[in-house]
Amino acid sequence: MDALVCLLQLLLLLLTLPLHLMALLGCWQPLCKAYFPYLMAVLTAKGNRKMERKKQELFGQINRLTGASGKVALLELGCGTGANFQFYPAGCRITCLDPNPHFEKFLTKSMAENRHLQYEQFVVASGEDMRQVADSSMDVVVSTLVLCSVQSPRRVLQEVKRVLRPGGLFLFWEHVAEPRGSWAFLWQQVVEPTWKHIGDGCCLTRETWKDLESAQFSHLQMEQQPPPFKWLPVGPHIMGKAVK
Numbered sequence: 001m002d003a004l005v006c007l008l009q010l011l012l013l014l015l016t017l018p019l020h021l022m023a024l025l026g027c028w029q030p031l032c033k034a035y036f037p038y039l040m041a042v043l044t045a046k047g048n049r050k051m052e053r054k055k056q057e058l059f060g061q062i063n064r065l066t067g068a069s070g071k072v073a074l075l076e077l078g079c080g081t082g083a084n085f086q087f088y089p090a091g092c093r094i095t096c097l098d099p100n101p102h103f104e105k106f107l108t109k110s111m112a113e114n115r116h117l118q119y120e121q122f123v124v125a126s127g128e129d130m131r132q133v134a135d136s137s138m139d140v141v142v143s144t145l146v147l148c149s150v151q152s153p154r155r156v157l158q159e160v161k162r163v164l165r166p167g168g169l170f171l172f173w174e175h176v177a178e179p180r181g182s183w184a185f186l187w188q189q190v191v192e193p194t195w196k197h198i199g200d201g202c203c204l205t206r207e208t209w210k211d212l213e214s215a216q217f218s219h220l221q222m223e224q225q226p227p228p229f230k231w232l233p234v235g236p237h238i239m240g241k242a243v244k
Helices: 002-015 017-024 028-065 101-113 153-163 183-198 208-214
Strands: 072-077 092-098 118-124 138-144 164-175 219-225 237-243
Touching: 002 017, 002 183, 017 028, 017 183, 028 072, 028 101, 028 138, 028 164, 028 183, 028 237, 072 153, 092 101, 101 118, 138 153, 153 164, 153 208, 208 219, 208 237
Parallel strands: 072 092, 072 138, 092 118, 138 164
Antiparallel strands: 164 237, 219 237
């Protein structure tokens, strides 16, 4: 099976050789950073239509955290185009974090369309190093389709726990690997080296549920769902919450 994966990876590499050469020469990454927000704007809009009910269910849990002030401090990791803003309840004070500054103009548009929220700042940083966010300063941290592309999911989850107040919620919706040994998993292994360049570092074969289980949250709840787009090599999704 490993030999077959290597052979098919090589064939795909040859078919996409210009892309890999551009990546090797350092030309692809700046181009990808510039075009990726436009791709995500299309995909997240389609994804929201398919996942509307589930997202309402997931983010509806934020309502329970509003105190006497009616405010909730919320940090969104990999905020992208702000596709989740419409699902957040009124009273949320949003801090957006993304390593790609090209998303900012899309965020500005989403902010204008969602005046029920209060926007604090846009932090250009990776999830592994959120030093600009203070310890125990957030009631909620949100991550949707982010842990697939970070360098270290475990380090990101450590940072999530650091910035959450005791009892705070981490809400997630992430795609994960197909079952090992399946033909779908083999296909993900074949496509992944090329897909990482197309998807700005997105990994198809991450077993993110294992990182969540080992992060030692006080409570963890998640469910698995089929992928919203059957024509993409992206596998099943996990959705749920973790409590600090």
